[in-house]
Amino acid sequence: MNVMNDSPRRKELTRQAAQLFVQEGFDRTTVRMLAQEMGIKSGSLFHHFRDKQEILAAVIEEGTQNALIIARAALDDCDHTAEARLQAMARAHLETLLTDRNAHVVALYEWRRLDPEARDHLSHLRDAYEALWEAVIDEALEADLIHGDRFLVSRFVMGALNWTVRWYDPAGPRSPDDLAHELVAMITQRPA
Amino acid sequence: MNVMNDSPRRKELTRQAAQLFVQEGFDRTTVRMLAQEMGIKSGSLFHHFRDKQEILAAVIEEGTQNALIIARAALDDCDHTAEARLQAMARAHLETLLTDRNAHVVALYEWRRLDPEARDHLSHLRDAYEALWEAVIDEALEADLIHGDRFLVSRFVMGALNWTVRWYDPAGPRSPDDLAHELVAMITQRPA
């Protein structure tokens, strides 16, 4: 048994699992479906993961870590104005969410399926990501760019962004950048 | 068999099913769990519903219908200014989401589990609800209360509202009315 290491093989299998989890949802994805997608037999799967739960945890861990990295990079690369930073975060979030970042979608929509143990471990990662958002929101509030309750505003913004996976069509005319612009314009009330 | 009527008995069973679907998710809820919650044996369940799918469809149908009724009533009862109507819709949405929680949450989060046939039938109901929103957004745009792309704005607002089920604590200090105020203030950029 190979459990709990992070071999390249396991990384690859995790990536493929994410795709299926997005397509079918965690509960509807059987170990046999996973195995077929991976090109192995269902039994072999348990050489890499202790159980099905652990696959989910692995996917979510990678997704959240990815989101964190991308968000941090976006913040480092943009101007240091409150508006630019707000926009950078929104764009990074959307890109992560929409340009085939399966793992991130799973992190958002299958969180409840984690057992308490895994949830506890992973919630720290998620908190780090949300802290990034709250910092940017704080700056925007301080710069008088937006107004209102810090907690509520960040929740509303995250909600608006996370909901995009339900309706956004990446093949359509709007780019993630467009969406980010429009969202920031909406809450800062400047002409788009 | 009693399928497809809407006896009071069936209404009550549907209500109980909604609770379990919220707690466990549709896939994790077995017919045996449903039956136990309803105080009958699993076989008896199929006297009221053709299959498990139909229970889900019944729950979602009731949830959406409820939301429609409440939203229409809220619009009828409020001032005819764009701002009042926007606020009334937001408050109605939140109240639906947070008080009569179960059915509406299922409608939001188990939609994908419907088979194509049921989805087709129910999408008309959902479209009617969304049309209400888009009308209110249109008025707000026309009144210069908010700016931007009609489609995007309504999606963002719905996202912010729907996301509340993930973090809102009805026992906390904030009322649905508070949330609605804050949200409208955020997108119209007036002091809360």
Next chain:
DNA sequence: GGGTCAACCAAGCAAGCGCTAGTGTAAATC
């Protein structure tokens, strides 16, 4: 060339799944 090891497979178990068939029964209807 024997030993090690990750990676895989074939076969299948025990449990649980949605659902069906056939029956019982009390109240309503004729």
Next chain:
DNA sequence: GATTTACACTAGCGCTTGCTTGGTTGACCC
């Protein structure tokens, strides 16, 4: 009083589920 209706029961079928077991393969190592 006979028939129908609504609602519940018991028993279990056929299938799928997550996971286990015991063994094989081939690459690499001293």
